[in-house]
Amino acid sequence: MSLNRANIVWTAKQIAGMSKRGRLDFGHIVQRGEVWENTRKSKLIESMMIGYPIPNIYARKHINSEARGDNTYVIMDGKQRLTAIIEYLNDEYELTGIGEVTIDDMSDEPFQYDPNGKKFSELPESLQDVIKDYTVSVMYFDELTFGEEKELFKRLNNGKPLSSKNKMLAECNELERIVDFAKDNELINEMESDKARENKAYVALVMKSWCMLYGEISELSFKSKTFTPIVESAEIADEEYAHIADVFQFMHDVHTMLTDDNEKGVARKLYTETHFVSLLPFAEKYMNKYEDHDECVEKFEEFVIDFFADAPTEYLEAASNAVASNDSINKRNSALAAFLDTYSGAEDADTVENTEEAESAENDGTECMAS
Numbered sequence: 001m002s003l004n005r006a007n008i009v010w011t012a013k014q015i016a017g018m019s020k021r022g023r024l025d026f027g028h029i030v031q032r033g034e035v036w037e038n039t040r041k042s043k044l045i046e047s048m049m050i051g052y053p054i055p056n057i058y059a060r061k062h063i064n065s066e067a068r069g070d071n072t073y074v075i076m077d078g079k080q081r082l083t084a085i086i087e088y089l090n091d092e093y094e095l096t097g098i099g100e101v102t103i104d105d106m107s108d109e110p111f112q113y114d115p116n117g118k119k120f121s122e123l124p125e126s127l128q129d130v131i132k133d134y135t136v137s138v139m140y141f142d143e144l145t146f147g148e149e150k151e152l153f154k155r156l157n158n159g160k161p162l163s164s165k166n167k168m169l170a171e172c173n174e175l176e177r178i179v180d181f182a183k184d185n186e187l188i189n190e191m192e193s194d195k196a197r198e199n200k201a202y203v204a205l206v207m208k209s210w211c212m213l214y215g216e217i218s219e220l221s222f223k224s225k226t227f228t229p230i231v232e233s234a235e236i237a238d239e240e241y242a243h244i245a246d247v248f249q250f251m252h253d254v255h256t257m258l259t260d261d262n263e264k265g266v267a268r269k270l271y272t273e274t275h276f277v278s279l280l281p282f283a284e285k286y287m288n289k290y291e292d293h294d295e296c297v298e299k300f301e302e303f304v305i306d307f308f309a310d311a312p313t314e315y316l317e318a319a320s321n322a323v324a325s326n327d328s329i330n331k332r333n334s335a336l337a338a339f340l341d342t343y344s345g346a347e348d349a350d351t352v353e354n355t356e357e358a359e360s361a362e363n364d365g366t367e368c369m370a371s
Helices: 012-020 038-050 079-089 125-133 146-156 164-171 175-182 186-191 194-198 202-214 224-233 238-260 264-270 273-289 293-309 313-318 326-370
Strands: 005-011 057-063 071-077 101-103 111-113 135-141
Touching: 005 012, 012 079, 012 125, 038 079, 038 101, 038 125, 057 146, 071 079, 071 135, 071 146, 079 125, 079 135, 101 125, 146 164, 146 175, 164 202, 164 224, 175 202, 175 238, 186 202, 186 238, 202 224, 202 238, 202 273, 238 264, 238 273, 238 293, 264 273, 264 293, 273 293, 273 326, 293 326, 313 326
Parallel strands: 057 135
Antiparallel strands: 005 135, 057 071, 101 111
16 A cells, blocks of 8 residues: 655745744654754755755645644654754844855846855845745655654665664654653653753653663663664553653652752752663662652652762762663662662661660650559
């Protein structure tokens, strides 16, 4: 069965207007995520001024049932090109690093013009018109399944260098469910910046968390060569998503308590991915140990504060060098496990001591009453 597709053209002026009305959606589930510098944006605008073609835009059409029934186009390939056009027409950057262009406004002899250092509104009107009237070819698709979108992304980017992160996103078996999982997750919304969420950095966070909670830690490596195959084949059960959500909520509550107690340095560490995923199995141990949620949060906060107050050199080195390697993951896990053993022993001793003191006080009171 062939994909349902069609071709249309947009002028640069139309593109800017559609963006302003919210008809262009750049939040496609897989994006290459690169950011163009001004020189590269300027080269695109130069091509438009001279009349050179630029590559096609690929999009999925979404029928919007709301106001006026306008269609929305989810951009699958061409985000940076469209963004460069929109930003320039909105006067958001000056042109740089391009050559002179010929202006022929029909009223005089053609002449050479240097557009470097100029925003759109500072260009001659005739050159503004050339840019606004420039047409971009768009191929759009109707009613794509999630699997078809992923496959199309891979084919559109065939031969293009993808970062390991974007390759992981394109291949992730659980991508759609992780995106859905992350939508309203408090911890992810707090832990990651808007840019990180846009680039779906949380996919790696969720996958690493799943590995730490359900995998064999002694065999784990987060290096792309070994991690990407795990991501490609992962099948996360509903109850596992539910448990990850519970652990994330617990860590969110611990972070809130750290912040409220003015332990901001430790709070920042907790929300650093390397420390966060390393701590997850130990957070889980606390959750299993204490039935009362508030007590559990308080106890784990104390554990985290005390650990980072004098963290072992081995842990710190493994958290700053080759952090994704199997060796570093296991060194961090071993350091935390060793600390927990001594820490739990101290906690148990304190509990026994407090119980003995309470019993002694109770006995003394009984003896006093008897006398």
